[in-house]
Amino acid sequence: xxxxxxxxxxxxxxSWDVLKTDxxxxxxxxxxxxxxxxxxxxxxxxxxxxxxxxxxTQAGVDVAESGDSGEVAPPSNPIYWAGLFAFxxxxxxxxxxxxxxxxxxAVKRFYGERPTISEGLSAxxxxxxxxxxxxFVSATVGIALRxxxxxxxxxxxxxxxxxGMGWSAVTFFVVPVLVIERLGPIDAVKRSTQILxxxxxxxxxxxxxxxxxxxxxxxxxxxxxxxxxVAAGNQMIVIGITLVAIGSAGLLIxxxxxxxLSAIIQAAVYMYGASGQAPAAFDSSTLRAAFRRA
Numbered sequence: 001x002x003x004x005x006x007x008x009x010x011x012x013x014x015s016w017d018v019l020k021t022d023x024x025x026x027x028x029x030x031x032x033x034x035x036x037x038x039x040x041x042x043x044x045x046x047x048x049x050x051x052x053x054x055x056x057t058q059a060g061v062d063v064a065e066s067g068d069s070g071e072v073a074p075p076s077n078p079i080y081w082a083g084l085f086a087f088x089x090x091x092x093x094x095x096x097x098x099x100x101x102x103x104x105x106a107v108k109r110f111y112g113e114r115p116t117i118s119e120g121l122s123a124x125x126x127x128x129x130x131x132x133x134x135x136f137v138s139a140t141v142g143i144a145l146r147x148x149x150x151x152x153x154x155x156x157x158x159x160x161x162x163x164g165m166g167w168s169a170v171t172f173f174v175v176p177v178l179v180i181e182r183l184g185p186i187d188a189v190k191r192s193t194q195i196l197x198x199x200x201x202x203x204x205x206x207x208x209x210x211x212x213x214x215x216x217x218x219x220x221x222x223x224x225x226x227x228x229x230v231a232a233g234n235q236m237i238v239i240g241i242t243l244v245a246i247g248s249a250g251l252l253i254x255x256x257x258x259x260x261l262s263a264i265i266q267a268a269v270y271m272y273g274a275s276g277q278a279p280a281a282f283d284s285s286t287l288r289a290a291f292r293r294a
Contacts, residue, residue, distance in 0.1 A: 010283065012210045015264040018281045019257065022109055025102055027117055029259035032098035036091055043087045084146065088139035096131050096138075099263055100124040100179045106267040107180065110279030123179065130178045133185040141167060172196055175263075176270035195273040210265070214258040221250035 019025060101120035108115035124131065149160045173192035177183055183191060224247030232240025268279045269287065278284035 011265050011269070011287075012213070012261060014282045015210075015261045015268065018106065018109060018264050018268075019260055021281070022105065022115065024117060025105055025260050025264075026256045028098045028102040028105075028120060028263075029256045032095055032259075033255075035094045035098070039087070039090045039094060043083060043090075046083075081143070085139055085143050088142040089135050092138040092142075093131060093135035096134055096175060096178075097124045099175050100127055100131060102260060102263045103176055103179050103267045106264045107271065107279075110268070110271060110281070112280055127178060127182060130182055130184065130188075134174060134178060134188065137185040137189075170196060173266060173270050173273075176267050179267075180270070180274070195270060210258055210261050214254050217254045218251055221247045221254065223247070224250065 101124040104123035105115035105120040145160045145163060149157055170193045171189055173195045174188045177188040177191045181191065224243045228240045228243030228247060231243060268282050271279050272287040278287050
């Protein structure tokens with residue numbers, strides 16, 4: 001267990017070295033976040049104006065007030081489900097599009113090139129059919145999980161949690177496969193599963209290492225936000241706003257760095273698994289350990 005965590009830690013550190021060389025890769029998760037906010041607004045406003053969102057919310061309130069045992073009838077309004085599917089599809093499309101651009105740039109860096117933002121975006125544009133296909137599959141799975149959860153609040157959440165973790169694991173390498181091999185969504189899932197079995201989860205351990213250190217980095221930022229809120233509540237408005245702004249900026253930076261590092265690890269472990277060659281900036285012994293069976 002300790003060896004596996006150590007391998008994940010080294011993968012995370014080496015991906016950090018790549019990101020330090022090409023800091024502009026942070027632009028992709030930033031653009032992804034901005035576009036996701038636009039997607040959210042474009043769906044939330046029409047639903048709010050149509051009254052569908054209010055109906056769903058009121059249904060949940062009625063169930064809670066009635067003391068229901070946990071069996072919840074899913075919303076029957078077709079507009080709700082159609083809108084939810086469209087939202088999932090749009091959100092996944094945006095996320096995968098910019099992740100694909102980031103991974104395409106990371107692969108160029110592995111080959112010793114100096115990738116640009118425009119090259120990353122062009123790579124994603126060239127893979128729009130694959131990206132759209134994967135967004136469709138992801139949205140379909142998301143709706144299916146949502147239906148399971150809505151049938152029974154307690155049992156549904158447990159089942160969805162297990163299925164969600166399994167789905168996230170087997171699809172971990174899907175985006176690198178889409179970018180490099182240009183496979184369709186179903187074949188990409190099969191290929192991702194094959195690589196995951198070979199790597200025995202060390203790539204996931206690398207992401208866990210990133211998540212752990214990101215959590216530690218977020219703690220002081222959260223402290224600043226809380227301190228700012230307290231200061232503002234005590235009439236120290238300027239100090240409060242300043243602390244909240246600094247803390248929020250810190251949280252944003254940590255989130256962007258974490259997303260970029262995760263994509264770089266995906267690309268590096270995928271490339272080693274597919275070709276047997278260690279990408280530049282990654283130690284071959286670390287990647288070899290990631291594919292060694294315990």
